[in-house]
Amino acid sequence: MTEFPSTSGLSPSAALGGFLQAQAKAAGLSTREIAQRFQKKAEREAKSPSGYIDSAVTPTSSMRFSKSHLDRLFKGTAKLPPKDFIRSFIEITSAAANLPIEHHKQIVAKAERLLAAAKSDQNSTPSVARVNEIDKGTEATVAVLQLRIELERTLHIESRLRWALSDAEFLITTLMRIVSTLRGIIQDLDASTMRAPHTERPSIEHQRQQAFKQKEAAESQISLTNARRTLLESLWDQAHANINRLSSHPDVAAISPLPDGAPLPQRLLPEVQIGPTLNDIASALDKAQEVNEMEGRQANEWREELTAPDSTYEDDEMRILLACTRLADADTRKTALRALIRSWPANVETRDALIKMIHDEFSDIAEMAVSGLIEIWNEDPKSLQATIQAATNGRPTVQLIAVSGLAKNWQGHVVARDALIDLTREGSPFLREISAQGLGLGWPGDSAVRKALLRLAADDQVWPTALDVLRDGWPDEVELRDTLITLSRKDNPAVRSAAASMLAGNWRRDSKARNALLTLLDDPELIVRWHTEGALNDHKFTDFTRLESLNFKDETNRPALIAARAPQNFNLSPPVEVVGELHRGVIFDSPVTIITGNNGTGKTLLLEALADSLRVTIPSRLKRYGTERDPREIQLSDGIELLWRRTLSPQECLFVEFPYVNREDAFRSPEAWSEKYSMVFIDGFGGYLSDTENRRFLEKAVEAASKDECQFIFTGTRSDFSVPSGVNIVHIGKRRRRLLF
Template structure:
């Protein structure tokens, strides 16, 4: 704006000077009063002086423009250096507009024929403005560009300072940038140690991961990661355990930190510790002894995880074998089941294990008898008293339970299901792995828990085919792996206490529209129907809270009246049951959960 005004003034003065020159020439040739010529000369000199002043002010503006453009280019280059880090997204874009301030300098337009006094006033304002703007430009020059372009060390210093900002997103962005370009800098390591106790869990996880990846030979980094194993967030704990097993595999201090987690109050943490010990310290006696204590854990998932890792990391270990042989005589049935299954798959040809299973083949617990039967079959030893089977239609078979082994007050319909131990599907499913060991069902409500893809729907559909609630032709129209469903149905062994007829079995298909599913389930649960076995896949769907309470209440009532429910779901929070048995299918090992760490 000022530059345009000054150019306008210079142009106007040029016209004034030309007019005054013409006036003087006319006065000389016409013989006018000399005073007129003198006044014209005086005004001409004044106009020339104003023009010099205006051109001087214009030069100052132009110099300041060049300076500001240089400063802008300097700042732009520095921002461009930082913007190469994709996560540093908080750096604002520099304005693309003019470098000079755009505000009006003169309050009014110059008149068409301005008096020289008006121009003098305008130039006075231009001088005041130029003085102020020159001072601001010098301050910017001193503050923004003390010496040269932003150097890499200065860039790192800025990012290190940003890791102390109160804004979590800025700290995380600075952390990501540091770990891309300054991985081996001691200052970066110190920042990672500090951020491993940040109040944001995602930042703690990222810092912990990079301490292990970039500083595996550094004792300070190792101690910081060991400290993170005591983090209050189980997910952060799991990251710390995983990176310890990878960066400090075999390290005694790291092992002791993971061993300490086997005593944690959290079931998930104890399970993580068990998996971590086999990842980082297989064959280690201290790790083995800590795991053997977890075989007695009150949480079945922890016991199962412990058994799995003991067999994986300590195959053939005599101490593990003797511990399991002692546990199969425990009064705690779930612990006996875990021990029997571990002995079944380990120590082939071991005489003491074979002798134990010869006794266990007549055990009162079905799953233990199953384990004994399979181990003795593997050894080629005839069964002294095997479970009898009766043929069903086609290739389907049913296990017949001896009367003396089922209590007279047992109101279960389906007691258990299993598949042959060598059963497999083209696409592996976690439900098939659980069925190899056998899945037991309780009376009333049974809830099968598992993530998407674990095989809950496939299991329920195979059961529905077995009991006659769904025909094989109907299954072929379903989208959930119909061929695997039919394969599983053909290989399922079902153990019944009271086997219902096909008309007494109800199956709810999760593929049906929500409104239709609610109406169909509501009808099936009504008093007019006589269903006894309900196979329900995600029965609560996306129903509202009122519908969920209504359906849950009716399911609870029917369970108390002797009906049996087998329900598959991924969301336990949506169901409101007063009592029931939970069956978990599949779990993600820590090595799978830690795969994102690029190890």
């Protein structure tokens, strides 16, 4: 039996890292050598024909195997690698150690067990506890962040040193041109002295002495510049060595490189012009001396920064964290911001950092910043203005958090209300929709809000939300009734149907509402007439032609089930969101319909109620309830009203639980089902399929439904993949669950 190093007392991730480090040590390989062997393997794979590489195996080129990553992996702080990485790693170390095949297999098995344990531990640990170790707010956190600050500061100094060296080279070239010009002037003056009369020689000699002094001054400046260039080169070497040292540190190795962009701002080098006279040269030398003194002071400052320990943030954790919120690395900014919120929530500098970071280029940082402002600084005017700005200009997720915060934490505040009203006039449909919800939740009964929502009821994209909010907050307002009567004349049958349903609310004795409904009885769209019938029943008005007597023979090639609804007074206990959707009416008049929503919203409950109405056998019911049906499903089956084009026999229908469909047969199933059945109910769609496979399956269903006049009704928790045309999506609870409370 092979002996392995003990991993007791370690976290599962650290145990895996220690085990891999032990294998590397036994093989005599450093992390750099292992990284090089991974690289060679990736290059061999790239040169191999695609047919010789197993598509099920993760390509080496897509794995992380840098030296710094291996260092973190050994410490147990890196992201857990895929199983194929573990196998490649052990293959490298076993080959270097010349291990027999049986021993190699035992090591692989042990490593895979440790990996599985680490992943299990990671999945069972709350996400907050899995944040990078530098999120723990300890002294180690501050030390790591100081390292990162030092690294970025050194990168900036190194960049400025390169520019300073270039400036020094330019100045030396300029001074040498001055010296060369002065030599020519001195030679000309020597020749003039030989030819000039005695009376002019003193003046010429004076000029000659002046030229010699200027030449000595220029040569002195050249010596100073050369000395500064030597110092700059030494400092650049030191900065470069510091960068290499800091970058190779395991705790900061993951920092992203500084983004490419415009050079750092430099002090402008005064232009030195060489004129034809000694006075011009004197002026040029004065400027050269000024540049030398200025650049010399800057070089000495850089030398102090690179050689002296940084005391700016010494023993001041908050100073360090604030500085880190300005670094280039996103992970560091996020870590620093989280630590500030946790440790100094009420500090005004934390507030200012939050306001600044709501515009961060990374969404999760911006989301954390606006959430912090809302929760901690909800009585602060600057925080309110920053939150409004985030709602106006942020990304959709940031906008959602900001609007939710305005409605919850500034409830009743006039400035917040007016900001949301402004947002209902502009921006994306998503922003108009969540702003309408925020207004309804934060300012119920407010006349200005009511006016904005009535305007939104005519918005072609967000009218359902506007009507929902108006029904909840202003159920018996005459203005709402008049708006609904206007909407009952719109071209969109869905709008007319919604108007009919809502007119059945608090206007049951209202003659204008009843007259509008009687007019809708002659609507050309069947679904509108059906909703109108239900509304008139609520009005206790029975003197009209009922839909059961209508003839649908001209529509036999259309889907059998048209719609479902529940009376306004129908409810389940405990409440389920699907009932609210049924109060509004659910449309199924499409060959393929997907009912989506979060777990517990009642999707399967509705699907089983539809199947029960046709007496269709549901396979798993006996497993879940024995011989008894779910009481809520019985209530729903008895309470909902269904509109059919034609009724179907149980033999024409099929109920399928998608998770139990064989993956290999899945894409052949729609055609096979449609050939035999006219209605197929599919519960739990898409769980094990990729987005591409989900779309492909739906395309097969649409094709089969059109060919064989079959209707498919799915349930699933997701609808964010690309849905083909011809698919009707019913979102359970979507309109009422947008905001974050």
